[in-house]
Amino acid sequence: MRNKVEINRIRTKIVSILSKGSFVSGEDLAQTLNLSRSAISNHIKALVALGLDIYTVKGRGYKLSQAIVMLDANKISSLINKPSAETLIHIENIISSTNDVLKKDAVNLQNGACILAEAQTAGRGRRGRTWVSPFGASIYMSMLWRFESGYQSMAGLSLVIGIAVIRTIAGLGYASCQLKWPNDVYANQKKLCGILIEVEGQVGGSTDAIIGIGVNVQLPSDIEGIEQAYTDLSTVAGRSIDRNELAARLIENVWQILPVFEQEGLRPFLPEWEQADLFYNQAVELMSGNQRIKGVCKGVDSSGALLLENEGSIKSYHGGEISVRRSQLVS
Missing domain, CATH: 2.30.30.100 (SH3 type barrels.)
Structure with a gap:
């Protein structure tokens, strides 16, 4: 049996081939990937289960209902005005959750390191709720930030991350958003983004914050499993969204806001929070x-x-x- 890494590599390659917007036969996919037609069919079914809308037409093959531009670490880092950006940004394809992967490797990562994924199979929000994570439909991102002053210096962290999110969205001209205490971003009275902070460390010592951010970008029309009113950026903005540009600006804003927060706390941001308070x-x-x-x-x-x-x-x-x-x- 192929391991998960190999399976995810194959499925990502299939998406990359189909993302060009034209039909590709099962036979061509099988030859390109050195797989059987039945294996290709099974991978297609698994991708549909991950939220991809793939047309299957007998005699023509497979086609994505709409083209997908994959996340690209080089493109994202090139849009950020920071010399070391390319060493801090990592793209995964299909993983359990960005928070989980980041936590496992945190000891080996630099401060400010980010992991983004195309899809999550076990994404989650606060209180263990499921964060529905269709392939290529959103930003699923986690960032590592080390607080040398410990846990006590992190009070209000999820709130200031919310401010970074609305700065990003407003700066790109997508929408005017609101903040819902303690960790959500809303647009038009519907949830647009969630934030999940997890802490690793001891009270009184250096503490690692795993900052998870999920932004709905262009969700499938037939999505299931979301138990509250929601929206996405493409709906709010009325146009398609460049996920690479969105990711770059979001990372940049979080990198800029966290050093200020670490030194001065939440106080400098209170007027901005009040203005956006839902x-x-x-x-x-x-x-x-x-x-x-x-x-x-x-x-x-x-x-x-x-x-x-x-x-x-x-x-x-x-x-x-x-x-x-x-x-x-x-x-």
Whole structure:
């Protein structure tokens, strides 16, 4: 049995061949890849299961419903104004999750190293939720950042990463986005991007943050498994999106924002957060464990805690999720 690396290499090659936009026969694919026709058929089925829309027409072969431009580490690094960019950016094809792969190799990686993938088979969001990750449809990225001052210097990290995301999207002229505490980016009241921070290290010592970012770019129309209102950049912008350019600008913005955050914390970014806050001055409900706390959202404090006003008193909360009435927003 072929190992996973070889299988993923074959499937990526198939996608690369089909991405040119014309039909390719099963026989031609089999000859090119030195495989049987039945093996090609099985690989095609697996790619469809990963979210690719592939036409299968008897007598003509296979064709992608729309062309895909694959992620390219050289192109991404060439768009970033940083001499060492090419050594920090790594592209994977089909993996479990970018966070998992980055964590396993973190000790060997430089600060700021990034892994991007074309597809994830076990992508996840906060609280163990599944992050649906179709092939070539989004940005699935994780970055390693070492905080020498330890865990205590990371308060509000997911919030500042959200700011980096909306700066990127606005800078490319795609959309005006909003932030939902503590780790989501929204557009038109639908989820566009999620952020997952995982921490490796000991309290009081140097701490590695694994910063996972998933941005919906052009999701398949028949996608399944997403249990909330969502959108993607191509829908919001009304045009196709260059994923390589998007990845380059996102990486660059995160690289720029993190040193400031590490030195000064969240405070310099609070006005920007408040301006983009999806729920500012709205009546919301915070769900934290078994508790449901109602109040009016008053933004966040310098530690990244949510501020809720209730009966004239403002209190801060560090954990949980917020929502409003379903008639206002599906969350």
